[in-house]
Amino acid sequence: MTMSGGLALKSTPAPIVACTIARDVQTFDLLIDDIEAELGEAWGDLNFLEAQAFLVQPEADDLEFVAIAVDDEDEPDIELLLRVIELAKARSVKVILIAEDVSPPTLHRLLNAGADDFVPYPLPERAFHQSLERIRAGNTLTAGQADAAAPAQAQAPQTAAPIKPATTGRGDRxxxxxxxxxxxxxxxxxxxxxxxxxxxxxxxxxxxxxxxxxxxxxxxxxxxxxxxxxxxxxxxxxxxxxxxxxxxxxxxxxxxxxxxxxxxxxxxxxxxxxxxxxxxxxxxxxxxxxxxxxxxxxxxxxxxxxxxxxxxxxxxxxxxxxxxxxxxxxxxxxxxxxxxxxxxxxxxxxxxxxxxxxxxxxxxxxxxxxxxxxxxxxxxxxxxxxxxxxxxxxxxxxxxxxxxxxxxxxxxxxxxxxxxxxxxxxxx
Ligand SMILES: Nc1ncnc2c1ncn2[C@@H]1O[C@H](COP(=O)(O)OP(=O)(O)OP(=O)(O)O)[C@@H](O)[C@H]1O
Ligand SMILES: [Mg+2]
Structure with missing residues (x-):
């Protein structure tokens, strides 16, 4: 068979509606799985410095939420983490804080800075999903917030369009x-x-x-x-x-x-x-x-x-x-x-x-x-x-x-x- 013509292997990137912010997101692989289950491809990942730069750009307004993942190694950088949370809040982007082995004082400061929700890491079963439901429910409090959240939820992750092959008589080889x-x-x-x-x-x-x-x-x-x-x-x-x-x-x-x-x-x-x-x-x-x-x-x-x-x-x-x-x-x-x-x-x-x-x-x-x-x-x-x-x-x-x-x-x-x-x- 021949997969001819358009070879429609189209995997047009989905619009980004959320992003993870972490020193190295690979160390939070359960988060990757969970966010992928919720959003498909419609999310990006940034480290803290990139996040700081991104959150001051107008494109950041398109985000529904950020999931900030931190562990004990991030504690020395607490000022940077706080700044990132503040920048997200300033843009009305919801913040889910995900933390592993973080000391109580640090956790307290991060939550006080305005994180909308908190989930411990490793993520318990369905915890991320429930957190998302909570912040989304929060979004319905005012009409303006609900409007802002709606388009993000409507954008279902796009899957690759099927290839349209044309048979040349070689069966499925x-x-x-x-x-x-x-x-x-x-x-x-x-x-x-x-x-x-x-x-x-x-x-x-x-x-x-x-x-x-x-x-x-x-x-x-x-x-x-x-x-x-x-x-x-x-x-x-x-x-x-x-x-x-x-x-x-x-x-x-x-x-x-x-x-x-x-x-x-x-x-x-x-x-x-x-x-x-x-x-x-x-x-x-x-x-x-x-x-x-x-x-x-x-x-x-x-x-x-x-x-x-x-x-x-x-x-x-x-x-x-x-x-x-x-x-x-x-x-x-x-x-x-x-x-x-x-x-x-x-x-x-x-x-x-x-x-x-x-x-x-x-x-x-x-x-x-x-x-x-x-x-x-x-x-x-x-x-x-x-x-x-x-x-x-x-x-x-x-x-x-x-x-x-x-x-x-x-x-x-x-x-x-x-x-x-x-x-x-x-x-x-
Ligand atoms: N997406 C990627 N991310 C990280 N490393 C990659 C990626 N793609 C390829 N590499 C690495 O880049 C190097 C070159 O890749 P690879 O041998 O596949 O290239 P190639 O096009 O076949 O090269 P050549 O022309 O020599 O045959 C390898 O060390 C590979 O591990
Ligand atoms: Mg090669």
């Missing part, structure tokens, strides 16, 4: 490829983790997934999944047309019994050691054995880029918000146009995208998309050093950094794709 527009923009991280999320998406009925590393020279899939590069890979690659599917299967390695991986060869080889025929044969093998094939491509355009692009259902192109990515993406688009290749299969992924409340960043994203004439509907957050550490550790993010924001967004993307595949299969 799909190929996703990922290419980096500029080295290091996260193609391999996306390919590896997307493959893993798809392979583990359903306890009982996950699709079978094969991850193929075609970044023949510097492929890092084997590093990110701690697999050895085997010599047999080279033979299968260079002789793919004359081999049978068993040879292909023998070259595969399994990650945790759930994901099959065809790594890059052990030696650095010229990229033209394989051509379109070999790559085509390799994809045939993979598709005959697996529901989903994920291909990690080299960041350069090669002879067989066209082969993979034509065979792909979605061709993800990763880029970042910088000049190097912008210029390379433009060259990539021009090269595809010159060859009349199916640009509509290319789905751009902005990695390390600016966060929800970074207005300047958002404006730059808009300008980048406009100048390239592309849409940037899929934006992945910076997952900080935890991502590199997990990659270096040779495990998928889901294994070591389940709550990492990058992992969560890749998991969401996998879900969207999986649902589209199922819908397509049901329709055909």
């Amino acid at each position: 799909v190929i996703f490829a990922v290419q980096s527009m500029a080295g290091g923009t996260g193609a391999t991280t996306l390919a590896t983790n997307l493959a893993w999320e798809l392979a583990t998406i359903d306890k009982k009925a996950s699709p079978s997934v094969c991850l193929i590393d075609l970044d023949l020279q510097f492929g890092s899939v084997s590093t990110y999944l701690d697999l050895t590069r085997r010599d047999v890979v080279f033979e299968v690659l260079s002789e793919a047309q004359n081999m049978d599917v068993d040879a292909f299967k023998q070259a595969l390695q399994s990650y945790d019994g759930k994901l099959s991986v065809f790594t890059a060869p052990s030696e650095i080889l010229p990229l033209d050691i394989v051509g379109p025929e070999e790559v085509g044969a390799l994809l045939d093998f993979a598709q005959s054995c697996f529901d989903i094939v994920v291909v990690d491509m080299p960041s350069t355009i090669v002879q067989w880029t066209e082969t993979v692009l034509n065979r792909s259902d979605v061709y993800f192109a990763t880029l970042e918000l910088d000049m190097r990515s912008a210029q390379n993406t433009l060259r990539f688009i021009k090269a595809l146009q010159a060859e009349d290749l199916p640009l509509d299969k290319v789905h751009y992924v902005l990695n390390r995208a600016p966060r929800g409340l970074d207005m300047g960043g958002k404006a730059r994203v808009k300008r980048l998309a406009e100048s390239l004439g592309i849409t940037l509907n899929t934006q992945l957050p910076d997952g900080t050093r935890q991502v590199t550490q997990t990659c270096d550790h040779g495990v998928p993010l889901a294994e070591m950094a389940r709550k990492n924001p990058l992992r969560k967004d890749i998991a969401k993307l996998a879900k969207t794709l999986h649902e589209a595949i199922k819908a397509e299969a049901a329709a055909s």
